[in-house]
Structure formats: structure tokens, C-alpha cells
Amino acid sequence: MPLNLPDKLPAIEILKKESIFVMEDLRASTQDIRPLKILILNLMPLKISTETDLLRLLSNSPLQIEIEFLGLSTHTPKNTPIEHLMSFYTNFSSIKNRYFDGMIITGAPVEMLEFEEVNYWSEMTQICDWARTHVTSTFYICWAAQAALYHFYGIKKYPLDKKLFGVFKHKVNDPSFPLFRGFDDEYYAPHSRHTTLKAEEIKQHNDLTILSESDEAGVYIATSRGGREFYVTGHSEYSPLTLHNEYIRDKEKGMDNVAPPLNYYKNNDPTQPPLVKWRSHANMLYINWLNYFVYQATPYNIHDITLLGNL
Template structure:
């Protein structure tokens, strides 16, 4: 949350130069507060696990957050109870006239397929198109990040020679990004994917800013439109044992997957892993809700400006 100070205080200029949000007394007098409206497009098979992970990270906000859970209409999940979806979820066709302060598009286990061959691609493309005019800030996670980068910017994914799995060290590339306020210079982040980013194509688009990168995992946090689009190739939301469960699942299927790197104690798959990223995960989501959503979204969502309005003019 911002600190409230006299607008004439000399410290104001120094703090603003460091990209620290301060609110003048004059603005505070006219501030209105309402609940944030957030949509979660949950594409993961284990929907309840993903719900818990994401809601846990957003529950530490001092602002009330209203959540709409969305599932796809064009594809029926085989791993989710129809009764659960009917009771707790809605679909895009039911909310397409609604505007949101924020949206989260999760990962999905379809990354080796071409985007247009994914059963629900047309529906997801419609959601992403809708987000440009009707969502203030959209957070894309893992496959959702690759899908968003391809749909919005034409950056294709690259198939890796083996699964990238583990907890990798990342370095902040922007010391003043509000998303990393309170972060250490280096931080751990889990990854679990078979694809990577076309880094050369990424760097050719000046509107895309790489905020965090790993020597082993590549570009991990990318921002566009001054925080209105954020792409994360990893999983801040993962529980301590999520990679372990995925590793066990893959090996039981007979898949040739590497042991998750920098994850199990002494690299022993029989040892219970310890989370080293939980604090940064909570901080990242708190920063996203505060700086990319709450501090920036208009009070009246009806006055929301299209994301690419400046480019269209």
C-alpha cells in the first residue's frame, strides 16, 4: 500500500525517483476504494490444487479481492469433477461483458502441441483478445505465458531437448520494477516445462521488457504495456512438493525426465523437498495486486482504456 505524505515534502521527489509509490494528502482525500475484480482462467488439470495455490498468494492483500474462476467450454476437463466446475466456476461466454482489474491465465499440459491444435485455442484466443480492452493487468503463467507471447507478439515457443524442471536462480534485470519491490537481487523460481522462449525474437520487440532472467532457465519474467501484461515462464505458485509429484507421475508413466535440478536435498528424489521460493512468491503476488492492479486500475472499470490504444492511434 502507498504511504501518504504532504505533496510538498522534499522526500517525495527522491522516493518517486526510486519508483516508490507515495500518495499526497490531496489525492488521499479524494480516493475511493472498492473490491478488486480478478478472473482466474484455470487451464490446469488439477484445478483444486491450482485454486489453492493462487488464492493463497492473493489472500494477503489488505484490499478485498473478488474472484471469478473460469473453465473452458470448448474442452471438458477429465480430471475435474463436473459438480465442482458447475458450482464454483463460470465460463467466458457468461462474463464476456464484464471488465476486470486483473486476470490470471494459468499453465496447461499441452505445451508440445502447436497452439492452434489445442482443443480450446479459439476460446483462449478470444479471452486474450478480450483482455486487451477489458482487463487492466493480465498475468500469464508458464504455458499461458508462451500462449500470450505468441498471440500478442508473434513470439513462438521452442521445443527443448529435455524437460526443464527444477528450482533455478534468477537475477533481477530492473532494480526499480514495482513487481520486485522487496526482492533480493537473486531469487529462486520453480520451472516445469518442455519449451523455451525464442530469446532473439523476444529481444527484437522493444515493448517487451525482461525483468528477471536465469542462466539455466532463460527469461522468466517479462512485462509489456507498463505492467498491463506480465508473462512468467515459471511457477511462483507451486507448493514445496509439486515438482516432486510431477516427477513421480512422469517416472511412473515411463517418461525419460531428469530429476528436478536444485530441488531435492542432496539430489535425492526420496528426500522431501524444501520450499526456497515461498516468501518471494507471496511478495510477487502482493506487488502485482498492489502496483500493477490496485494502484493503476481506474475506480470505474467502465472507463478502462484499451491496452494497445496508443499503438492504434
């Protein structure tokens, strides 16, 4: 089944050109199916690109999925037209009494700030708390993963000597865990961050489990509350050229010691095109999350999410 997206969302035409079947609101309303309701809090600066990247992965499922985008009332993005935000994004006050099968909270370009210094920190934590009682499973990405682990468990982030930038090999700690159905023994995922988490601090909390790690990139995926929450420190959703565009952007800003992303360009040569090694992993990650931790876990009556407790 297709994605059910708001009419005229820019991602629709991009995905159709990629032969991805999407369904706009009008047509979806004619099908007698209870779609999964997925809420996306998009904190990335280039929101249209991030929307497309996430929808590309969510579309690769037999389930009908209804997408809604959430914005912040306490922060005004600078890189997305206000008309786009007004047309396709809602605010927290409009949805706080509703329930969702799944939620995705993206990364944000604020990791060099202390969490409390982020101007929307109070609203961010309010949304995280709300998700625990109004969402079946929440998928935190990059900075959002760090933010949620800090808010819920007091786990700190630590600055790296240099930016972790590139595509890195990962291992699965528990191959029987449903999130990794169909995964190879080793797989790749992109990272782009200046800070990291310490595995030993995560392991101090009995409610947290580290599911996947990398010798180079450290903790990649952790979970809590029986799959009600996933914390993903990398960017499996990145399109083939995202790391390249970040590299060019940083060079144009004149940032000191900008190194090309590792294990990304052919022969690690930035004049060569990227070699995409993470596409299959990314698709399996999102399909398994939707299947095992959203679709199979959520009640048919969506208002019964409050009765789930820990899965």
C-alpha cells in the same frame, strides 16, 4: 483484508487450516468496500490444487479481493469433477461484457502441441484479445505466457533437449521496476516445461521488456503495455510438493529418462524432503502485481478500464 471466495469452494477449508483469512460471499456483502475483481482462467488439469495455490498467494495482501473462476466452453477437463466446474466456474459468454481489475491465466499441459493444434486455441485467443480491453493487468503463466506472446507478437516456443524441471536461480534486470520491490538480488523459482522462448526474439519487439532471467532457465518474466500484461514462464505459485508429485506421476507413467527436479530435494536426493526456496519470492511477486499494477492502476469505476490505454 481477506479473499472473498464463492461459498463452499474446497480451497476455503484448506486455507483456513493454514490460518489464512478468507471471507465467503455472505459476509463480504456486509462490508462497504469496492473489492478488486480478479478473474482466473484455470487451464491446469488438477484445478482444485491450482485454485488453492493461487489463492494462497493472493490472500497475502491487505486488499479485499473478489475471485471468479473462468472455464472454457470448447474443452471439458478430465481430472476435475463436473460438479465442481458447474458450481464454481463460469464461461466466457457470461463475462464478456464485464470488466475486471486483474486476470490470471494459468499454464496447461499442451505445450508439446503447436498452438493451433490445441482444441481450444480459438477460444483462448478470443479471451486474450478481450482481456486487453476489459482487464487492467493480465498475468500469464507458463504455457499461457508462451501462447500470449505467440498470439500478440508471433514469438515461437522451441523444444528443449530435456525437460526443464526444478528450482532455478534468477536475476532481476531492473531492480527499480515496481514488480521487484523487496526482492533480493538473486531469487529462486520453480520451472516445469519442455519448451522455451528465445530472448533475442523477444528483444526484437520494442513493446516487450524482459524483466528477469536465469542462466539455466532462460527468460522468466517479460512485460508489455506498461504493465498491462506480464508473461511468467515458471511456476512461482507451486506448493512445496507440486514438483515431487509431477516427478512421481511421470515415473508411474513409465516416461523414459525421468530425472528428479534439480535444486529441489535436499542434496538433490529424491528420498529427502524438498527444500522450499521460492516461497518469499512468490508472495512478493503477487503482492507487488496486485498493488502496483492492479490496485494502483485500476479506475474506481471499473467500466473506465477501456479508457486506460497503456499504463
